Amino acid sequence: MSRWQRLFESNERLFWALHSMGWAGFALVYYIGSFLHDVRPIWVFIILLNAYAGWLMTVPLRYVFRWARRLTPLKMLGAVIFSCYIIALLWAVVKNINYWEIYKHGYRPDAWYMYFTNTINSMIMVGCWSGLYFGIKNFQMLQKEKQNALKASTMAHQAHIKMLRYQLNPHFLFNTLNAISTLILLKENDTAEAMVSRLSNFLRYSLDNDPIKRVPLEQEIKALRLYLEIEKVRFDDRLEVHWDIESGCENALVPSMILQPLIENAIKHAISKMEAGGRLAITARSFGNDLLMDVADNGPGADIKDGQLSRENGVGLVNIRERLQSLYHRNFAFSVEHNQPTGVRVRLRIPYEVKDAKHD
Template sequence: MKNKSGLYWRCQIGGWLFYGLVSLFFTLSQLNSNPQFAKNFEPTRFYPRLFISLFTGLIITHLLRLAIIQLKLRPPHIKQKWWLILSCTVIGAYFYGLFNSALVEIFELYDPKRKFTLLQRSYYNLFSDSPIIFAWTSFYYLWHYIQMNTNSEIDKIKLETTVKDLELRTIKSHINPHFIFNALNSIRALVDENPERARTAITELSNILRSSMQIEKIEIAPLERELSIVKDYLALEYIRFEDRLRVEYHINEDTLNLPVPPMMLQTLVENAIKHGIGKQKQGGLVKISSTIYNQKHLLIVENTGELSSDYNMEGFGIASTQDRLKLLYGKHANFELTDAGNKLVQARVSIPI
């Protein structure tokens, strides 16, 4: 509140001083270009009148502002009250002229060659000086409309940011349980068959959960960190698939430090296992590639299989990937799921560097 009050007075005083400087500039210009004006110019009358004009203008416009606030005429609460705004402005202009005339009369600053009464001077000033009051009112409302629109845009941006943050957190909260349940199912299958391997799997799962909990507080993570999660996940799945699962990595070392959405790569690999390798009697290949092309970071996950109705484009894994890329990068990121031929399905993510 104090900041707004201070800003108002800086603008108020600065505006009237600017008006005074403009008036002084035009007067001095007339002195240099108009001999008749220079002959009749009286500095002892002009400068005090200019000071009175600025002083009364400062007081009248401040009272006009208080009236606008009291009558609730500031945006956005004005609606059908334009007539009231106009009335206040006209009254303010009249009193501006009246007070100017009264002070000029009191201090005897009027031109003795002009035989005007106080009332006549006030009407004269009303027509000669009132435009500055109308200009003040126009600037006052223009300022508030600009401020209102600016605040509206700021609130809109804050709302969009909040929505994005909530959406990202919601996506994460779904990803982690989704992954955990699948991992636990893999471990459950090993408990009776091979307890030692099951204990190893539990250790690998704890590593993944630890990494996942650390990632929960950030929106992006280095690719190297994501690869470590994927390797632990594939180690768990290898226990279940054994020789039916083959894994290849084609990772450009320059991409290891590039940021990617957390758990996204693991989600794509999990999708490849579920819809690809899990559907093949003979198992198959999961190939993970990371490279840089045309100033884009390309992440590619390929798996043995065919793109069919089993690949639900609105399923959680694919939908969450598309949502996060859209939220974090907008139109600058891209996700494609295609049939790459040679019985390979390719999930391709393009992220701006």
């Protein structure tokens, strides 16, 4: 964190810095404005002395204004005007004393009340100081409210993504547990044990990974292999899987568990409907600055309208679409189309990012 960042993040340091720079600026402007009047060191000393007096005497206003901000608007206005007038009056007296006693070498005015003159000039300066104080304070409050609103929006956005991400299909768990129960009844304990281990690893992966952050495609594929190995126990030789992952795409970042619902959909609506079984093809390749991913089956197909499944009545594809929208806004594509010669193909396009690149 730089020195300037530390300065602006601390209200205390920011106040003293701006307070000091403001009065230093006053002394400089006053000196330039009176350059033709007098350039002797004693006049410069008077200017610095007046600026220091102003610096010192306006500090209490900070604490008075803090207290006044808690009052009703009318009372606050009265308190601010009264305190500004008192400080301006006292500062005018100090400036007159400096002028008569130091610059005029002890020359006394004819009447004592002359020490209380020039209050209007002092009031203007103190009023400017007060205006800047309230202006900066209100700006800080607005910025803080914006930050709080942005933080709340971000938290709600992340909560929404997590909710979408953790909508696991209970049918998969029920089917897997039933398959394990059947294996145990058939005394195929080794297969049941392997299936329990795969299910445990798959669920650990699906729940441990933060859905806000993206993971390398290679890691996602490992989880998908676990899932498919579980399904292969259920379908035996009826499920064939073909992987076509272009070299280099393993490091591309993808939302965790983004392909699993697509594969689950294909198994539910295609593979399970075919007595002889079916084939899944999972493809990933890069194209320019994008990562293209496909999940295709050779099942009986489905009704597709405007690039979407007309039979879709669950949360699977809607879930994916909303997650992509939340993570990439408009910089993605998600479509469903007919596969050739039969079946359904789902295509995804997201920005191609790798682990060492800046990402959410």
